[in-house]
Amino acid sequence: MPASPSTARAINDRLALHLLQQEGPLTAGQLKLLTGLSRPSVADLVERLAAAGLITVVGESGAQRRGPNARLYGIVADRAHLAALDVRTEGVAVAVTDLVGRVLTEASAPIHQDTGTGPAVEQAVALVERAVKEAGAERLHTVGIGAPGLIDPASGELRDSTGLPAWHRRLVAALQERLPEARVTVENETNLAALAEQREGAARDRDTFVLLWLGHGTGAAVVLDGRLLRGASGGTGEIGFLPVPGTGGLPSSTDCGGGFHALVGSAAIADLAAAHGLTADPEGPEPAAAALVRGAVAGPGDARSAAFLDALAGRVAVGVASVAALLDPGCVLLGGEVGQAGGAELAARVGRRLQGLSPLSTQVRPGELGGAAVLRGALLTARDRAQDELFAPPER
Template sequence: MPASPSTARAINDRLALQLLQRDGPLTATQLKALTGLSRPTVADLVERLQGAGLIQVVGESGAVRRGPNARLYGIVADRAHLAALDVRTGSVSVVVADLLGATLAEGSLPIGSGTRTGPAVEQAAALLERTARAAGSVPLHSVGVGAPGLIDPATGELRDTSGLPSWHRALVRELQQRLPATVLVENETNLAAMAEHRAGAARDRETFVLLWLGHGVGAAVMLDGKLRQGASGGAGEIGFLPVPGAGGLPSAAHCDGGFHSLAGSAAVAGLAARHGLAAAGAVPEGYADEAAAVDAVRRALEPGQRGGPFLDELADRLALGAAAVVSVLDPGCLLLAGAVGHAGGAALASRVEERLTAMSPLRTEVRAGSLGDGAVLRGALIAARDAAQDALFAPER
């Protein structure tokens, strides 16, 4: 059955808004060419979108030709503000942006391991509020939160997980009650994969796996352009993966004895120490193992450090977990991300790819993630922007 006139108008409006968000500013003539719509139809939709306050004239195309056909139209970026939070074990980082993703204000705050739940939640929420005020008077429309742990796919809530601070879950609830905004929470590894897919090392891939190497280990599974979370939200929890050399088996309560025991930051730091690459200097509270592992990987890559044996053994370990993922999913591409993966860069990625090639008949390219520490915040901002645009640009019913 053909679409009704109102449905057709809504579909055309949404298409034009998506093009303006991705490629704008654009003239009406450019919109006509990109959408394939007639000139009168484009003129009508431009008038509707201007009347709704979603687009505006932002300039003219060309220095000579003037008139309606030369006007450049763009999204009204300050129609809404967005926020993203990266909630770590011992810190919170915040960025506030406009509807097109341009950063307006940002801030960060360490939260000590001894901080009680109430004060920790208040500190993190106050940081977000201060940053939002610094960005201007436009209210927040959507807030994306990236946190370690499992997200219940049925409720969208952060599940209670042993080993993580209780203030993480309390913060999400507090923000939902405190803000007149949509608050979304997602696993940090999944958000990093979303960011790498949209704006990083996996822009040319619809199917890949991101291997997160930091304080813990995890994976994000992107198949056909969609994140796969699993029935309980635990897809990619490869820290629990039984692997040779881990010295035991993991349990339902703890991942010791699983892949985490070989590739988590404490294990990497211990491996580095055995190779004479102990961390130099003080490291931040709550991140001692991760900082030591990152420092060791970076120093191993420095000229004259003779870090090859350490990197080779680290790549051997990573290939064990990666080979299990590859044998089940055959993603064709594996990204090394997180603090340790980012520090290892292309040198570590090439070592892991070499070992995978020897272990599996399934051809897998291994790349280093390109967004580094900012991947989680970038992904959280993308999630917030998608939610805002879905609401603001939604076709009429």
């Protein structure tokens, strides 16, 4: 059954808007070429989108040819402003962008472990409000939040998790209260990192892969056939609880200390480095575990560094082998600050160890975005949601 004229117009409008988002400003002639529409149809959709305040003339093209220059049309970037938050145990980072994703301002603030729930929430909300003001935005259309822990697939809310600060759950409600016009969404941090790596990072060529997050904590995101898996309770990828050899115990429902986390969490990496005689500046600009790994990679001729990297690679390979045996993803990315610090060197060592553990062919790649992947993924999801709403055809 053919689409009605109004439906066809809506489909064409959304196609044109997404092309303008992906390609940047385009002329009517370029839109005609890319959409395959007739010249009159393109003229009509340009008129509709301009009247709706979604696109405007942003310049001219064809200055080197004879005759009048063609108008360049672009999305009205300040039609909506968006914010993204990366919420960690030790602090929060925020970025504010326009509708096309241009970052207008970024800020971060530490939140100490002994800070009470109320003051911690107030610090985080105040950081967002300052960032919005610095960006020159009157209001936020959408806020995307990346946080550790489980997201309830039914409600979309962050579940109460043992070991995570209470202010994480309170923050979402506080932002919605202080920013009543904004659409606030929360997603697991590792899932957002995987989304960012698939769109803009090391998994651009993959429809199926697993991102293994190596940072302060440990997690995994599973993308199969282009689809992010969350699980019945939102727990897909809670690899820190995976029972593995070498931990001296088993994890419990409230403590992953006996699981994979005990092998590759930041504290475990620091202990492993110390056992090999390696130390890092505790006041340095990056987390200690990442600094230790980066330092070891920078000194490959050092026997202690090589032994440390081999030992760490062996630990990581245990988790990767488990993932490969269950999912056969064909590709595992090492993400997070530690994965970024280890880079191609650590990924290669893990890959070699994996060959002796698994019969399945699995590439091990370093993530390209590191710790910034969470914030980038939150921005991408916020932009998607805002554009889906703003680009939708008006109800008739």
